[in-house]
Structure formats: structure tokens, C-alpha cells
Amino acid sequence: MEQNKKIAAPDNTAVRVALWRAMHAQIDALPHIIEDEIGFKLIAPDSEWRQRPDMNPGFTKRLRASIVARARFIEDLVIEQHEHGIHQYVILGAGLDTFAQRRPEIAAQLQLFEIDQPDTQSWKQQRLIELGFDIPKWLHFVAVNFEISSWWEQLINAGFDTNKPAVVACTGVSLYLTKDAVFATLRQIATLAPGSKLAMTFYLPLELMEMEDRPLQQIAEKGAQAAGTSFISFFTPEDMLALAREAGFKEVEIISGLAKRYFVGRTDNLSPASGEEFLVATT
Numbered sequence: 001m002e003q004n005k006k007i008a009a010p011d012n013t014a015v016r017v018a019l020w021r022a023m024h025a026q027i028d029a030l031p032h033i034i035e036d037e038i039g040f041k042l043i044a045p046d047s048e049w050r051q052r053p054d055m056n057p058g059f060t061k062r063l064r065a066s067i068v069a070r071a072r073f074i075e076d077l078v079i080e081q082h083e084h085g086i087h088q089y090v091i092l093g094a095g096l097d098t099f100a101q102r103r104p105e106i107a108a109q110l111q112l113f114e115i116d117q118p119d120t121q122s123w124k125q126q127r128l129i130e131l132g133f134d135i136p137k138w139l140h141f142v143a144v145n146f147e148i149s150s151w152w153e154q155l156i157n158a159g160f161d162t163n164k165p166a167v168v169a170c171t172g173v174s175l176y177l178t179k180d181a182v183f184a185t186l187r188q189i190a191t192l193a194p195g196s197k198l199a200m201t202f203y204l205p206l207e208l209m210e211m212e213d214r215p216l217q218q219i220a221e222k223g224a225q226a227a228g229t230s231f232i233s234f235f236t237p238e239d240m241l242a243l244a245r246e247a248g249f250k251e252v253e254i255i256s257g258l259a260k261r262y263f264v265g266r267t268d269n270l271s272p273a274s275g276e277e278f279l280v281a282t283t
Contacts, residue, residue, distance in 0.1 A: 008119040008126070012094030015043055020064040021071060023166060025051075027057055029268040033068040035076065038098040042127045045175055062213060063184035069258040069272045074169045074199055077280075079106055081167045081197055087111060088166035090155065092185070093173040096124060100139050104259065111138055113160055115151050118143040129257075137174070152188050165195040174202045175231050179243075182233055186247035186281075196283040198249070201276050205234045210274040217275055240279050249281035 018039025025037050049055060057064075078089055078099070087110055091097050094114035100107045112123070121143040129134060135141075140158045144151045156162065168189050174182050182202075189198050206214055220231075235243070237254040244252040255278035259271045 005162060008123040010043075010120045010123050011117060013172065014116075014120055015068055018043060018096040018098075019045065019049065019055060020060070021069045023055065024064055024068045028064075028270055029266065033065075033262050034072045036068075036071065036098055036102060038101050039096040041131060042096055042098075042124065053210070059216070062271065063216065064274065065263070065270050066258075066272035066276055069262055069278065070171050070201060070278070072262055073258060073278065074171065075103070077170070077197065077199055078110075078167050082110065086165050086167055086195070086197070088161065088164055089113070090160070090166055090168045091115065092151065092168060095120065095172075096223070099207040100136075101128070103131055111140065111159065111161075113140045113142055113155055113158055115142040115144055115155060116146060133202065148197065163193055165193045165197075168198045168200075170198070172201060172202060174233055174235075174269060177233055179233050179235075183233075183243055183247060183258040186249070188245055190244075190248035190281070190283055192283050194283055198279070198281045198283075199255075200279045200281075202233075202235045202240050202279060203231070203275050204277065205236065208236065213273045213275055216273070237277060238275075244279055244281045248251060249283060251278050251282040254278065255280050 006246045018036075021034065021036040022040030025032055025035050054060060067223070079173075080246070082089075089099075089107075089110045091099075092115050094116045100112055100114075123142045125135060125141055140160075142151070142154050142158045144154045160166070174185075177185070186200075189196070206217060209217060234235060237256070241252050241254060263271050
């Protein structure tokens with residue numbers, strides 16, 4: 001029976017994102033947008049990992065830049081909101097996020113809830129222990145099978161305080177959800193205590209992307225479909241703002257142009273792709 005037991009493994013998308021973050025620190029010029037090689041240590045890929053088609057340094061350069069830009073944006077937002085008195089941080093679709101390990105001086109002052117699929121969660125915890133990382137009491141792994149369980153109920157069961165405001169980050173998730181599921185997620189988060197802040201990425205329709213990014217996006221869509229994780233939902237900024245207002249948020253805005261925020265003056269022409277933008281909403 002033990003031979004047939006399924007071995008937990010992280011989600012392929014989570015692995016790809018972690019490797020892109022590591023690649024940025026390993027091959028891109030200084031200054032780095034974010035320093036994150038802990039995910040790389042967790043994965044411990046073989047020596048041929050850069051030969052993977054999705055790891056081609058030149059071909060995936062703008063996607064890699066997008067990944068590190070959104071990670072930096074979220075990190076800056078969490079630190080800013082903590083300074084304003086928020087002490088709960090929820091990562092919806094956490095993957096192999098490493099904020100808790102990279103920035104323990106900030107994270108230890110929060111109640112940090114990482115929500116993701118059970119296999120990714122159990123694999124990550126095992127690898128953290130194997131590498132000698134502590135799993136402190138303020139770090140909560142919330143394993144959720146999204147097809148059969150409520151992430152909200154599981155979050156509360158993990159000790160989340162609904163009476164206190166929180167920062168919620170949800171990056172790289174809406175693309176894989178139906179529009180109804182995106183709205184349901186927004187509506188649930190909009191019920192958080194006043195002053196809570198959501199930062200959610202969404203993808204623009206192909207026709208709104210810059211021309212140079214469209215071929216790569218089409219290739220990514222075909223790859224995602226072949227892997228059984230098809231891209232489902234795309235939004236214009238106006239549609240996303242309307243959806244967030246309808247869900248009940250008091251303040252909503254779209255954050256785009258992270259290139260101007262983090263990449264000005266670089267010597268390597270590193271700049272994020274145009275397809276992904278942020279909804280930032282306040283309860």
C-alpha cells in the first residue's frame with residue numbers, strides 16, 4: 001500500500017515562479033528588484049534546469065521581470081501597511097512564497113497565513129524543515145482543496161481574526177479562475193474589517209498588451225492548456241474596477257507601470273511584460 005501512496009509535490013506554476021525569481025538574482029544585473037533564492041533551495045533542481053524551455057534567459061526575460069516586480073510591489077505594500085498598524089497578512093495562492101523566510105524581522109510582527117493546495121503546502125513545509133528553517137507560531141499554512149473546500153472557512157479555522165484588518169495578496173491566480181469565481185473571491189475579501197487592503201493581479205486581454213508581448217503570451221496560453229491549467233479570465237482595467245466596486249470595496253485603483261517604479265535607469269534593459277496589472281482595493 002505504501003508504494004501506491006501519492007507523493008506530495010508543489011504546483012508546476014509555483015515552481016516556475018520560484019525559479020524565475022532565483023534566475024533574476026543569479027543572472028540579471030544589479031540592483032536586483034528582489035533577492036530571492038530560497039525557493040531555488042527548496043526546489044533543488046538538477047543541473048540542467050536552465051535547459052527547460054520556460055527557463056530560457058532571453059526568451060522569458062520580460063516574464064521574469066514581471067514576476068520579480070509583482071513580488072517587490074507586494075512586499076513594499078505589506079511593509080507599508082504594517083507601519084500603518086495592520087498585523088495580519090494573507091497570501092491567497094501562496095505557492096513557494098518566501099517572505100516569511102527572507103524578511104523575518106517584519107514577518108515575525110505579523111500573523112501570516114499562506115493559503116494553497118494541500119500537496120504544495122505539505123511539500124513546502126517538509127522542505128523548509130529539511131533545510132533547517134523554523135516554522136514559527138506566527139506562520140500559518142492553510143491547506144485548501146479549492147474544488148471542495150472554502151478557503152475562507154479554513155482561514156478562520158487557522159486563527160485569522162475577522163475583527164482586525166489585513167493585507168491580502170493574490171497574485172497569478174485570477175487568470176485560472178472563472179469570472180464568477182473572481183467575483184466571489186472579491187466579495188468575500190470585501191467583508192474584511194475596515195481598512196483591509198487587497199492587492200490582486202489580473203491579466204489584460206491580448207489586444208491590450210504591447211505588440212512585443214503578444215507572441216509570448218500566445219505560447220504561454222498553449223503551454224498552460226497542454227498542462228491542464230488553461231488561462232480562463234482576462235479583464236480590462238475598467239471591468240476589474242467595476243467588479244471590485246460591485247463586490248463592495250470602498251476604494252479601488254489599478255496599479256500599472258511597475259517598470260517606472262522599479263526599473264528606471266537599468267543598464268540591462270530589464271523591464272516587465274505588459275500583460276499583468278494590479279487591482280488594489282480597500283474595505
